[in-house]
Amino acid sequence: MTAGSDVILDRMMALHPKVIDLVLDRVWRLLDALDNPQDNLPPVIHIAGTNGKGSTQAMIRAGLEATGKRVHAFTSPHLVRFHERIRLAGDLISEPDLTEVLEECYRANGGHDITYFEITTCAALLAMARIPADYTLLEVGLGGRLDATNVIEKPALTIVTPVSIDHEQFLGDTLAKIAGEKAGIIKRGVPCVVGPQTDEAMDVIEATAARLGAPLIASGQHWHAFEDRDRLVFQDESGLLDLPLPNLPGAHQIQNAGAALAALRHLRMGDAAYEAAVTKADWPARMQRLKSGPLVEIAPSVELWLDGGHNPAAGQALAAHLAHLPLRETHLICGMLNTKDIAGYLSPMAPHVASLTAVSIPKEANTLPADVTAASAAQAGIPAEVAGSVRDAVQAIAAHSPNARILICGSLYLAGSVLRENG
Structure with missing residues (x-):
């Protein structure tokens, strides 16, 4: 039997001739019609980058939840069911709740052009604004500067994971252009954790942060993460952490864990959070x-x-x-x-x-x-x-x-x- 949410999602696919159309005007219009739920979210951690966004988010969520924090999370795409994209205070959104916010957004949009990702992002923000939590984790869909998630005026923290060449048709044909789009989530005065970058990408990120007075917490400068004797060693100005290797397989997860740990350290979450981040994260279809x-x-x-x-x-x-x-x-x-x-x-x-x-x-x-x-x-x-x-x-x-x-x-x-x- 087809779920009610599936019927509405199919309708939403027909609201715009393009799957991707990077402007924010349609999102702002709908959010305004919804009474701007993005202004009523628990503190937001906004994550952009080419690779590692989802793994980093999963590790941060595991760390926060290990300390008893209630965490909203938005990610994309889903693997099996759309519900995977939206977690409310730790749990996947229920079918009745999803159907309700999708219907509400569809009505509020009034038949105007809007992409599937834009309207479903608005639905996620609406759902997350209605349920109390301690933190909101928002993963960028594509790029950053013009992504539908980039509507948070003052996040608690931003994160830019490694930037590489991908989606050139939308983000630009050089690493510098792509990094400029990813760095578009950096906000004035808001600290930004930065994963390992090429010099070309880092130059753009540093310039953006300097212009906005956003303190950087950068890999290789302010924190280091590496494997030593089958352990993960993380070091920053607060000292050294000696942790198990990440439960998510792959050498690249060392640096994703580093970014997650840098974020959790900035939030002063404590040893239970750091251990859980690397041992309890769950992120399907990544090795x-x-x-x-x-x-x-x-x-x-x-x-x-x-x-x-x-x-x-x-x-x-x-x-x-x-x-x-x-x-x-x-x-x-x-x-x-x-x-x-x-x-x-x-x-x-x-x-x-x-x-x-x-x-x-x-x-x-x-x-x-x-x-x-x-x-x-x-x-x-x-x-x-x-x-x-x-x-x-x-x-x-x-x-x-x-x-x-x-x-x-x-x-x-x-x-x-x-x-x-x-x-």
Whole structure:
């Protein structure tokens, strides 16, 4: 049976001819009609960046909740159900609450042009303004400066995770331009935690912060995070933390944890928060090991992993992680959107994988055709073939390599499809 929220979400898809149209006018108009819920949120931590936004948010939430704080959180996209995007005081939004705020926003919008992300962001802000909490975590959807979440006049803290090339058609064709869009969340006088950056991106972030009088808490300057003897060491002006390695897999999570810890230290949350941030964060489809479900059952001896990263920086992070895993023949099942730099994504992984099976992303209009993905893999030096589905690909790989490692990767939309199929 179709949920009431699904019906309204389908209606909302038709309110604007474009999926992405980066201006804030429509958002301000609707928020005004809703009596400006963004002005009544618990203290906001606003997070932008190319990679690591969601993981960093998940770690901050785990840390805050370990100290008894009630935390709202907004993230995108969802993997299985829209409800994943909105957490109210720790819990996913209920179907009745979601239906109510979506209906309210749809009526208040009065049929005007507005994108799906804009109107659903307004619905999230409306829901979060109505329930008491201690903090609100807002993850930027795209960019920052003109993102629908960038409507908070005075957040408690902003965070810019690593900036790299992605979404050039919307954010600009240089690292400096993209960093300028991400730095658009920095607010006058509000401290900003900054993850590791290239010099080009950091120059832009520093210039923006200087213009706005926003104190920076920057990686490599004000805090350091690194692995030492299978422990995470975090150091800032307050001293040193010796913690377990992050429970989210991958060497790149060390720096995401560093940004989360820098934020929690700024908020003076204490040791319980710091420990929980690295041991209790939950963030599906980021090097997630699938251990049960129909896909696992058809190939029980295969080691099955899922990741939704989709740009060159994500490819580099995956390559580094594969290089550190115990030696095992590794095969990719890959499906990507046609807006992504597939060569930049696959090239770093080529030395670490035995083959790639290309799939099209189910029910996704902007999927890259599987044969194009396979051709790109071959150009990157990865033996490639095509399958009709992820399930077919898993079966085929398991048939000739029953003890292989399989990584399903290339898109959060593919990851969501896999999680739905795998129950």
